[in-house]
Amino acid sequence: MNSAPGNHIKSIKKSTSTRLIYIVFFLLVSVIAYVFSYWSFSWVDSLDFLKVCSKEDNACVGALLVYRLTFGLALYHLLLAVVMIGVKSGGEGRAKFQDGYWPVKVLMLAGLITVSFFIPNKFFVVYGWAAIFCAAIFILIQLVLLVEFAYSLNESCVRKIENEGESGKKWYVLLFVLSFGCIIAAITGTVLMLVFLGKSCSINQFFIVFNIGISLIVGVLSISEKVREFRPSSGLFQSGIVMLYTTYLIYSAIMSEPASKCSTIANDHPKQSTIIIGALFTIISVCYSAFRASDSNELLGQHQHYESIPNDPDTETTGIADDECECTAYNYSFFHITFAFGAMYICELLTNWATLSNVTSTALSASVDTGMVSVWVKVVSSWVVVLLYLWTLVGPLLLRDRTWD
Template sequence: MEGTANSNADRYAKLMEGSWWTQFRRGSNPWMARYVYGLMFLITNLLAWAVRDYGTSTEMERLKGCHGGKDCVGTEGVLRVSLGCFTFYFTMFLSTAGTSKLHEARESWHSGWWSAKLFLMIALMVLAFFVPSAAIQLYGEIAHFGAGVFLLIQLLSIISFIKWLNDYCQSEKYADRCHIHVMLLATTAYVVCMLGIILMYIWYAPEPSCLLNIFFITWTLVLLQLMTSVSLHEKVNAGFLTPGFMGLYVVFLCWSAIRSEPPEERCIKEAEAATKGLWLNIISFIVAVIAIVIATFSTGIDSKCFQFRKDETQAEDDLPYGFGFFHLVFATGAMYFAMLLIGWSAHNDMKRWTIDVGWTSTWVRIVNEWLAVCVYIWTLVAPIISKSRQTTPA
């Protein structure tokens, strides 16, 4: 067994020395496999968009048996593509969960057999278009929960990365070397946060009557101050870097929430009057799709932030990332992109080249923002509470 592990380690070491094409061409390679899965996920996103915006032909309507009219066809088309994608990645999750070593047979299934997996994915996509409409509507309801799970996993991954970066910069080995860099990064983060808040006031709250937008933006400013105060508390002493980076994430979520408001809103209309044009919608849509894929990919390979024991040493034949977790994130990501394309509601009238628009989308973003702040503050306070309980005499 030890000889097999050593031979596999040598094989992967040789693989990593070659070019990316050589690594992929030579077969089973978990490092290159994750990019292939990401590319497949991107193609699925584009397919779902094409079905929504251009898949309202008579043939597709007859194939699906959709009785809700044109918009129903587009929405159901997205859900059907999402169902096929979810089924594929969930199947991969079931078949690779628990894999721990590079020499296991399931590693070859994850990193190779691309012809079989491509056929499987296409077959699942086609079969999804023959599923009864009632089952698709049920999947749409379940997808709300799956998309929420994806957002939660993504949130924990982002917070874990920010805390890791802060701990890395504050470690004894790099504290002196990174001091200036930390100050520059933290200062830049706060400047960008304040600039973003000011611009949101100018663009999305031009009049006192835009009360909801004013509330969203002002509350974001309050949350930024709250995170900074907790982080700088003498018992926490987490510095400026983590609340600064979390502030960037929170401001981005607030901006995304306001941007998701229906275009009929007067405040949004005035904000977009100067930037009206199809080309802007197309660019925003492309950026949003790429962001979905990158977020899913980066979260999927970050399985270590969900380990309960992080002090375990890494063996040479250990997996570079958790295969099961990787596919689970992509499975929930399939539900997430469906929710974005239909505006979190099967009854939304989504226009072409739009994504994540509607009041449901707005409130999902806002709740995600508030939850992010709560989770971040809890990660700062929880160790102190736990330590105080341990030191308190019974």
């Protein structure tokens, strides 16, 4: 007897497909917020049925429109996080709501966003400060994920080298190329920044030199005998990834500087297409970070879950394998909390980390990721990720009685 056609198709896990749908919601609202932040002044003012959004107070244009859209998205995920508290099994009724009832949840999201347009402006003055705090937490989650990713990828390559014997040499070559490739790219980027972005600007020179200095110090420390005695998995690969990422953060910080003698290249009236590509890249990276956070062993602790039965008829017809028959594959509440924080992070990126003490035309003008607050957020983030990585190196040395993964 021939095998069923569905058996030849690699099925997607139900837990993955569910999170991908939530990512589509998140991506859609974020893109709308970005688009309307620029063109809302002419579009929204014509909507007379939104009486609270009058031309006089500019309550629904520019940055305030971004605040309202992202608040509706954040509230949506926070409510789902509360509903999903304590869900452990895919068979529970609340778990079915997590994985299904999509028309209801679409209407729920649309309703919350609509309601946000009728909230007075004063509320968003307070919300702005809460968004800054939650966005900072989301940045920390991103940085932890970066360090975890570096260690996981290194350990995966090392495992393949050990298990495959002679044929595993290709993984050794890959690890070698990636390690030194990241380091060389970071050093090259540093030199180029000093030449083109550090001239006659002492603060930029400090950012660039300090970053490469501490990155090299931590890199040397990662291969020292004392550190490797207690952290055998440390090495140049993780150091290279951290060095390259912090170099990118410093570059991005300099490019976010407002027009001045320190940013003659960074603020030379970038084309609209470049801004759009940058905004989309940022939004997609936030989606990826939120998805990875929900599936991170380091942040959550792994839930045991079971693969679907290979000949499950539902899997063969839908192409979706139920990997949560007994236990959930990820923490539902934490997943939604992470996306809520991600929505607030998008809010801050699209409004230059501004807080609204009052509603003025300048406060309402939203431009993506520029201003000194954005600069310092990125610079401090580069320092924090180095400190996080440094702690993974010296932590096992200082706290020897603790078990370190």
